[in-house]
Amino acid sequence: MTINDDVSVDDSRADRRQKQTEMASELVASGALDEVFARIDAGEPVGGQDGLLSSLLKATLERGMNAELTEHLGYEAGDPEAASFPNSRNGFSAKTVASEVGDVDLAIPRDRDGTFTPMLVRKGQRRLDGLDAMIVSLYAGGMTVRDIAHHLASTIGTELSHETISKVTEEVADEVATWQHRDLDALYPVMYLDAIVVKIRDGAHVRNKAAHLAVGVDMDGVKHVLGIWIQQSEGAKFWASVCAELRNRGVQDVLIVCCDGLTGFAEAVEATWPHATVQTCVVHLIRASMRFVSYSDRKAVVRLLKPIYQAPTEHAAADALDAFADSDMGRKYVSAVKTFRDAWERFIPFLAFPPELRRVIYTTNSIESLNYQLRKVTKNRGHFPNDAAAMKLLWLAIGNIEDKRARERIKEQGLPSHKRKAAGRLVEGAVTTNWKRALEQLSLTYPERIDHHL
Known part of the structure; x- marks a missing residue:
């Protein structure tokens, strides 16, 4: 997927719409549809x-x-x-x-x-190709096999067995495997790693498993979902295997890896890319520090934390943290202070970068927004029969979410900007804001690792 996909899709749809309009006009003018219209008027x-x-x-x-x-x-x-x-x-x-x-x-x-x-x-x-596409689209939207069977029977009168519908959705398994093992770029300047919990049947029990997702920002500033991996829990050891797989698929270097504060995460990343800067997600860090803060005190604590992560230098951030620790709120919520001190070594790399680059690595918001949308799809499913079924739905859902957003943008074409409400790309194919400025700063910070890719 490229940053020009929206343009090419818009052009092809406009051409198709014009051709369909011309053909429909010709049919109406020729009188070929007169009998059909008469039967519709008669109530058929x-x-x-x-x-x-x-x-x-x-x-x-x-x-x-x-x-x-x-x-x-x-x-x-x-x-x-x-x-x-x-x-x-x-x-x-x-x-x-x-x-x-x-x-x-x-x-x-x-x-x-x-x-x-x-x-x-x-x-x-036994089914026309258009029906198969409809089934896959309904499945990607989060409907279960039983929901799809009921929907088809009640809307178009077609009754398909659960086994048939399952077989249709299984036909995308080869596409998922191809996508999951495709070759990747040699360098991703920024990579986000996170996980979403899904319920999957394991023998006689339904267990919570972690679906690990990796999002990479390429040299053009375009975001790509690099893969989905499912494991019993989110752990540093498994993340190490994920990084190793990405390396085997062609990722030779990553400049900055933005992740949560999972113990051992940094070591897992550095085992594959020794020179990568591992940055703890600031939003994760703030959220963790607020875990035991009462609702009435949250605004006050957030106000005191802001000078820490907005500090111009590491020294200024340390002073702001000391000031917070000495404040009434800091003494009341010692755990909030401890959270920042424990994560300090993985938090301070963020402070060495200029504002343009800070905005890019500030948070894993890109992947968390994706996770939020995926949770809306998976919550209707109850649980999945196996890991492959969960991965298949997540893969389909990512494409379905982007397709829906693209259709909304097409509907608003021609409207003035203040009247456009359609969302931009969520992750796949989205362009990072102010990427050129961020890339310039990366080139100054890591010239020997990035210049030969420019």
């Missing part, structure tokens, strides 16, 4: 198994398959010279296929030699 249903769309789809598919058979045999139906051809038509066989507009009963043409195989509706095919 449009959608559903008995609707006009189903009849039109049936007629279109049968006409296409008859054209395929004509090409296969070499002569038109009713041709007086048909007897001179070695193969001939041999009636029809009945077949029902599920579609986006309901079940469609088709008459599949046959040949006498049994050598004809239609491509429009393939042998053994």
